[in-house]
Amino acid sequence: QVQLVQSGAEVKKPGASVKVSCKASDYTFTSYGITWVRQAPGQGLEWMGWIDAYNGNTNSAQKFQGRLTMTTDTSTSTAYMELRSLTSDDTAVYYCARRFSVYRNVDPWGQGTLVTVSS
Amino acid sequence: DIQMTQSPSSLSASVGDRVTITCRASQRINNYLNWYQQKPGKAPKLLIYAASSLQSGVPSRFTGSGSGTDFTLTISSLQPEDFATYFCQQSYSIPNTFGQGTKLEIK
Numbered sequence: 001q002v003q004l005v006q007s008g009a010e011v012k013k014p015g016a017s018v019k020v021s022c023k024a025s026d027y028t029f030t031s032y033g034i035t036w037v038r039q040a041p042g043q044g045l046e047w048m049g050w051i052d053a054y055n056g057n058t059n060s061a062q063k064f065q066g067r068l069t070m071t072t073d074t075s076t077s078t079a080y081m082e083l084r085s086l087t088s089d090d091t092a093v094y095y096c097a098r099r100f101s102v103y104r105n106v107d108p109w110g111q112g113t114l115v116t117v118s119s
Numbered sequence: 120d121i122q123m124t125q126s127p128s129s130l131s132a133s134v135g136d137r138v139t140i141t142c143r144a145s146q147r148i149n150n151y152l153n154w155y156q157q158k159p160g161k162a163p164k165l166l167i168y169a170a171s172s173l174q175s176g177v178p179s180r181f182t183g184s185g186s187g188t189d190f191t192l193t194i195s196s197l198q199p200e201d202f203a204t205y206f207c208q209q210s211y212s213i214p215n216t217f218g219q220g221t222k223l224e225i226k
Binding site: 037044045046047049050059060061062070095097100102104105106107108109110111112 | 120150151157162163165167168169206208210213217219
C-alpha cells in the first residue's frame, strides 16, 4: 500500500541545520506533491510548504522562507526537507505527506520525525 | 494568511452520541476544506476532503458539509476508536493553514 517512511529522530544544537528524508512507495512519485507539516510538543499542526515532485517547484509559508529547502530525488522516490538556523522553537515532530493536485488534500502521512533542538 | 477557527476546542461525549465540530475560515475558501483525525503519538489521517468527500476506507458515520466560510464535521454515532483530535485545513491558498484542533474525549 502507499507508504511514506521518514528518517529517524534528530538532536541538533541551536544554529545547526537538519535534513529529514521521506521515502515514498507503491505509487508514481512524480504524479503527486509532497507537503511538509510540523507539530510542536502538545500543539497543533503547522503547514510548512510543499514540493511538486514532477518539476521540483516549491511553495512555502512565509515564516520559513530563507531557511527551508525542499527537494526530491525522483530516482529513489525520496523527498527531503532541510531547515537551517535552528532554534528551540523548531523542536517538533516533522511530517511529510502525499499531496493531491486537485483539492490539495494530503494522504497518507509519514510516521513523523522528532527533531529536538537543545544546547 | 487565512485563519481557521474550530469550535469547540474540546468536547466530551459518549459512545453512540452524534457530535458536530465546526470550522470557520477568515475568508471564502469555496470547498477547499479537509478534515483530519489524529490519535496520540500517531500521524494525522485524512477523513474528508473537498468539504464533503469521504476518503476511501473511512467509515460512513463521518460526514462533512459546508462551503464558503463555514464547515462542519459530523460523526453520527461515536465509536470507541473515534476519540481523538480533529483538525480542519484549508487548501484554497498558500499557506494551507490548519485549525487549532478539537479534542474529542470520552464522557
